[in-house]
Amino acid sequence: MIFLSLVVVLAIVYWLGSASILQYDGWFKWLTNHVQKIPGLSAAPALPLVLALLIPLAVLVILFLFVHQFAGKQWLFFLYVPVLLYSLGRGNILVDAREYIALAMRGDSVAAAHLLDRLRTADTAADVSDWRGLHTEALKVFAYRGFERMFAVLFWFFIAGPFGALLYRLSVLYRDFSEAGSETLATANKWLWLLELPAVRLMGVTWAFVGNFETCPLRKNLLDMHSPSEYVLNECLRGALGATTNCSTAAMAEMAEEEKTEMQEEMEGGSQEIIEDLTGDVITTHSEPAYSFALVKSSLPLYSRSLLFWICAIAFATLIV
DSSP states (O other), X not given: OHHHHHHHHHHHHHHHSSOGGGOOOHHHHHHHHHXXXXXXXXXXXXXXXXXXXXXXXXXXXXXHHHHHHHTOGGGGHHHHHHHHHHHSOSSOHHHHHHHHHHHHHHTOHHHHHHHHHHHSOTTOOOOOOSHHHHHHHHHHHHHHHHIIIIIHHHHHHHHHHHHHHHHHHHHHHHHHHSOTTSHHHHHHHHHHHHXXXXXXXXXXXXXXXXXXXXXSOHHHHHTOOSSOHHHHHHHHHHXXXXXXXXXXXXXXXTSOHHHHHHHHHHHXXXXXXXXXXXXXXXXXXXXXXXXXHHHHHHHHHHHHHHHHHHHHHHHHHHXXX
């Protein structure tokens, strides 16, 4: 049931481009606002979060039991598919990334910065004034949004069915609906970080498999229990592309000058090979903005490769079980 629902949902998204037809969030925003205004609950920010998540999940459990009891297990497919479609992220990361690339090629830095502002989470901000900074920030933003919109949802759908997928999406929406700088937002971020913890590490491993395994800082990031999801994903994606990471920069700082130069040349050569392999583009200049832009373009095929990798893995697991 899980695999069949997954295939149908991916086919629908591929055909329509997105699942926006089912993704109306006004009801949950209304519920969140009313729950947060209940007297006595505002003193403990975790209580409105728990209540806002439990009410829709309780309704889903009732629907699940009703269909299972009166229609039969096979009819649950018609519950799984719409719930998964609703739980997928809002928008299409590939469309957003291609829009950013088009803006960068036109040299429209103002529109590119506005696009990144729209895609950032409520508690993150960046003040960048040049193309190098914009490209670096774009890679970080796309790494998280690509994960949040698709991979994390599929991860929890595979682990806990429609309940896990819906729980994750509602948690993201609760964070997005929370006021910037409030205790409610801080609590939502902590809960979401915990929910994303295993999926983020698995995403990093996946990028390492479909990208550059040697330069992906897996050991450091798998054991990192303090950094935000955005930071860990950005480090893993940059490593999978063969680019420098904070981990590799720290390692180079401890090396002798000769070893440092040799390592840097190896990483640049490996990164250029990956970029050429993923996009077919040959880097003709080593300027920082051009290199950063090439990283953004070369990251796009990793999302489709990662998705294909896990579809095959789930199919194999379904056959074995």
